[in-house]
Amino acid sequence: MITLNDVKEARERIKEISYITPILQSELLSKECGNQIYLKSEHLQKTGSFKIRGASNKVIHEIENGAKYVTAALSGNHGQAVAYVANKFGVPSTIVVPENVSVCKVNAIQGYNGAVEKCGTTSGERLPRAKAIAEQQNGVYIPPYDDPFIMAGQGTVGLEILEQVKNVDTIIVPIGGGGLVSGILTAIKETNPKIKVIGVEPELANDTYLSLHNKKITAIPATTTIADGLRTNQPGDLTFPILMKYLDDIVLVSEDEIRQAFSFVLERMKQLIEPSSATTIAAAMFNKLNIQGKNVVTVISGGNVDLENVHQLII
Structure with missing residues (x-):
């Protein structure tokens, strides 16, 4: 498992790439929740999500070890982040995307000089292709979450929270594959184990919830949740043990509850979040x-929303 030292090393490695994102507050939100609510605003991060942290840590590490080419197999935040970092260091990248990828995501990747290759509609098709391209080009495939350098990079969010919010009691983290929450857990629990860390998943994408209940990695079928960044079907082999060790609790939210929260933040806080x-x-x-x-x-965790779909998310 990764350690606090890994997260601290990651912060040093990525300090010229990622932003220290602000903490936002809403008096109305805090009043409605009965708690003092702080928003760690990774939607204001470079490339629009926390993914730049892990991608930077991993890509820079690989470049330091001689990588001349990188690939990824996701069209969303991770793919954009990998393309951005690779371009920053003058290393070519190819992002393998689904055939039905949105134009805005292709444009974002290409805006960072990343090559785009369309392949199938499932991760089971894209991932082998991205790995094959990396091998052909004597390059490196950059995974989205189940990697020590990715996890450590995401954990820098936790270090910043500790420095920005005095007397924090609880941190709420969205869970997809587990890279973000495992990194934050490592940073928080190895610094101040009294702080509670609670994960949250959509009811329609409850793979980690089931896995923790079953005490073993448990897969679910493909999901249609509107929380598309959390549409993994099982937690990672490397991330899951950290969740088992450190996570205080995990809760589920409905699609309607997600829409209401999205609408509140957009209308009352003027922030567009995923x-x-x-x-x-x-x-x-x-x-x-x-x-x-x-x-x-x-x-x-991020703010990259297809504008043509915003009306479907508002209540």
Whole structure:
């Protein structure tokens, strides 16, 4: 498992790439939740999500070890982050995307000089292709979450929270494959184990919830949750043991609750966040945490939303 030292090394490695993102507050949100709510705003991060942290840590490490080419197999935040970092260091990248990828995602990757190759509609098709391209080009495949350097990079979010919010009691983190939450857990629990870390998943993408209940990695079928950044079908082999060791609790939110949280943040705070990010706000708004009067940090993981779909997310 990764350690606090790994996270600290990651912060040093990526300090010229990632931003220290701000903490936002809303008096109305805190009043409605019965807790002092802080938003760790990774939607204001470079490339629009926390993914730049892990991607930077991994890509820079590989370049330091001689990598001349990198690939990834996701069209979303991770793919954009990998393309950005590779371009920053003058290394070619290819991002393998699904055939039905949105134009805006292709444009974002190409804007960072990443090559785009379309392949099938499932990760089972894209991942082998991305690995094959990396091998052909004597390059390196950059995984989205199940990698020590990715996890450590994401953990730098936790270090910043500790420095930015005094007397934090609880941190709420969205869970997809587990890279973000495993990194934050390592940073928090190895610094101050009294701080609670609670994960949140959509009801329609509850693979980690089931896995923790079963005490073993448990897969679920493909999901249609609007929280598209959390549409993994099982937690990672490397991330899951950290969750088993450190995670204090995990809660589920409905699609309607995600929409209400998304709409609240957009209307009252004037912030456009991803539905995946809105899960943490939903957990606080709808009393999933069973706490009152605490200092609660909700991690807002990203803000890359297809504008043509925003109307479908608003209540």
